[in-house]
Amino acid sequence: MKVTRLLLRPQHIGWITPFFKPSLHIPLLQSPLPRLCCGQGQRWIHCGSSVCKNKPDSADFRELFEHETEKKDKSLVTHDDLFAQAAKDAKTKANFNRVVDVFNKKDIRRRGHVEFIYAALRKMPEFGVERDIVVYNKLLDVFPKEVFVPQNFIQRMFNHYPRQQECGVQVLEQMENYGIMPNVETKVLLVQIFGEKSHPMRKYQRMMYWFPKFKNANPFPVPHELPQDPLDLARFSLTRIANDLDAEITVYQFPLTDITETGEEIAQPHIVGIQSLEQRSLLAKHNPNRPVFVEGPFPLWLRKTCVHYYLLRADPVPPEEKIEEEPDPELIGPEQSFFYPQRVELDLNRDLGDDDSFDVDDVEEGPVYAMCMAGQSDQATLARWICGLQETNPVLGQIPTVFRLESGTRELQAAADVHHSPEQNAEPGTEQEHIIEEETLRSQGMKQSN
Amino acid sequence: MSRVIRQTPAGVCDLFRRQLLQPGPPHSLVLSTRTIHGRDYRRPGHSPDTRWPWEKVRFDLSKGLEGIRKHFGLLKDEFVGQWKGPEGRPLMEHMLEQTQVQWEFRGPESLGQWVVSSDREIGGRSEAYLKLGRNNTTCMLYGTLASVPPRDGETRYSGYCTLRSKQPLSSFNRKRHFDWSSFNTLVLRIRGDGRPWMINISAETFFSHQRDDIYSYFLYTRGGPYWQDVKIPFSKFFLSSRGRIQDDQHALWLDKVNTIGFTLGDKADGPFQLEIDFIALCSDRAHTEEFAYELYKRNPEA
Secondary structure (H helix, E strand, C coil), X not given: CHHHHHHHHHHHHHHHHHHHCCCCCHHHHHCHHHHHCCCCXXXXXXXXXXXXXXXXXXXXXXXXXXXXXXXXXXXCCCHHHHHHHHHHHCCCHHHHHHHHHHHHHHCCCCCCHHHHHHHHHHHHHHHCCCCCHHHHHHHHCCCCCCCCCCCCHHHHHCCCCHHHHHHHHHHXXXXXXXXXXXXXXXXXXXXXXXXXXXXXXXXXXXXXXXXXXHCCCCCCCCCCCCCCCHHHHXXXXXXXXHCCCCCEEEEEECCEEEECCCCCEEEECCEEEEECHHHHHHHHCCCCCCCEEEEEEEEEEECCEEEEEEEEEECCCCHXXXXXXXXXXXXXXXXXXXXXXXXXXXXXXXXXXXXXXXXCCCCCCCCEEEEEEECCCCHHHHHHHHHHHHHXXXXXXXXCEEEEECCCCHHHHHHHHHHHHHHHHCCHHHHHHHHHHHHHHHHXXXXXXX | CCHHHHCEEXXXXXXXXXXXXXXXXXXXXXXXXXXXXXXXXXXXXXXXXXXXXXXXXXXXHHHHHHHHHXXXXXXXXXXXXXXXXXXXXXXXXXXXXXXXXXXXXXXXXXXXXXXXXXHHHHCCCCEEEEEECCCCCCEEEEEEECCCCCCCCCCCCCCCEEEEECCCECHHHCECCECCCCCCEEEEEEECCCXXXXXXXXXXXXXXXXXXXXXXXXXXXXXXXXXXXXXXEHHHXXXXXXXXXXXXXXXXXXXXXXEEEXXXXXXXXXXXXXXXXXXXXXXXXXXXXXXXXXXXXXXXXX
């Protein structure tokens, strides 16, 4: 039985197709085929659409795949049409699953399943199911079971059913690219489809080896689903970049949309700021004659989303103004605890080779006093942030504040990303000119938007 | 059997190991090294290079004199350095040092030790540039990432930007290697924008088919205005070749290190920046691990 099956397979690939190429009509194919392979059951025969029509599922299923069979003789890629049909109403997971079901029910031999799976893999991001392990398992389930499992050592030695194995590997590779860990169901399916030592199975094993190793490698993890609320997002990003557990988050302004009596709509952007105790004490020591700068926006990437933040900072303190920090006399004098000294000048247990410091000069940079994220990046919004900061930092009232904002509005930045990001660290002089241009630009932009 | 099936991909971008010798064709913004060596895969829109091989070489007396001066100078430095101690440094320093700053950025000439490239080379649309930071003491790598694959019918993934150090050369263009065998940890001070990067170290190999072997590990950036000190033990670096993690893992041999590289390929389209203050080595005595991945059994067991 098995031998004849094997013999028969090349037959109708090699013989029948040349005969019927000119008129590849499914009803025509049906009549000679059963005679050729009588007694073989329906295993290797293409069963026409009439067989499947005997077991209708629902009206739209039939409609869907009738549409597909109609087109079959016209184009090679028919499976994209299936998805395009399904995408007409809604691109959802349910619709995607429905298309796969339609394909599965159409033909018990799953004819053309490799092409179908490739088409489905391409369409997955469109339908928003690219991060769903269930859908991947469903796609793997499209492969016919036990057909591609090598039966003897020769088949095992050579690449058995290479196209199908490559397709299986491709499914796994797409899972890998989206960071989806396969589960036991995937393994069972792969064993059923390709056997124990096939290439997709190897790929599965490699993924199961490496994925858990690097799953928690990131010391600054970002969740897959970022918070939708801009306030929560701002809180999350600010705590991430502040890197200080003492840092306090203050919401200076909640987002609001009001309609005034005249009917004008007033949108109030959110302003969320963060300042740690250390930053506050640094700001208190700031020389009031020197200005502080509001700089930004600087990008921060959280996986695939980019948020922008602003800094309140000062220029580096010139060396002549630097005050030598006098250490607290209590810590070094005779008053300090003898048993638990706070500060010891001796290099005990230090040998010649015990110097672990790096021979580099520190980068001279101005101190950062506070950070914030705002819904709008215009100067008025950021001025409100500075006003809010003055409540906790009264010294800010005496210090001149200079706004060094770049072409910051996000709408503008989308178009001019490339040109402006290099200039983030440009010289201050050029930036000032930039700001003036920016002001005019922004006012124009606001006029247009209003 | 194709290599793609045999190995596991890990999102490691394929870097070009060969060293930059002369700038590529003028139409490419990114300097390309591929056109010099061997057959270049021609992308649509690029005209083929029909020059004869000797036309690509500049026969010039001034170039020859320059070369003689440079190479004999290097040779002299090598001989004189021998008298001072190993690698031209005093012996005590060589024996006792626990840390060593390998690359730092002081002035524009320090950028000449690095090669920036992006997927422009294969027809992509990413851009990467290198410049000095605000006060000329750091190196700023910036650009835009675009992960649209080139429409050439065979490239499936694209979108990477890399920075790679040049292969150090001694006199008469002999290869020189870094000997980092007395250290076990890589230390960097960086400031990124929250994107994950990958650090690639390539070491000298014996067989030519190992040419594309690189040892990689991830570099996660926090983002924000503060500098970030990163310590990565060399034992964590895993072996990959042409973008695929290998089944047969080996620890990185530190006695002949050629280059170090940084690769971005996180598929998030948009601008990026990475500021590097210095790249150093240290010997962390608390770290005793030799290799972080299993060696006793191949995975998966074949």
